[in-house]
Amino acid sequence: MIATELGQGSFARLPQSLQRRRGDGLSVLWPSEVEGVVVAGMGGRTIAAMLEDGGEVARSLRWLVLQPQQHLPDLEEWLHGAGYRLAAARDVDQGGRSYRVLLVEPPR
DSSP, X not given: OEEEESSHHHHHHSOTTSEEXXXXXXXXXXXXXXXXXXXXXXXXXXXXXXXXXXXHHHHXXXXXXXXXXXXXXXXXXXXXXXXXEEEEEEEEEETTEEEEEEEEEOOO
């Protein structure tokens, strides 16, 4: 497992016991280095942009768990247009809010 964070404060809070990398999106990963990613805590448009910019790394993934905090329809539309396959979806309640969690597979 590789934990990534862009901001210095968030990065500093990652446990030292993890393999950590500071950077934006998928830019700190190598193609085929990991088989999947979990992306949570950001908006659907931001997640779509991260995947679009992820290039070869995004295409090398086998699975993605995506949990957008807002703009879910925008993310779903982008995923469909980019050829990602929705494998499962589930609603999750946390802290009085409800989120949709998506398991998707990249285009092959």
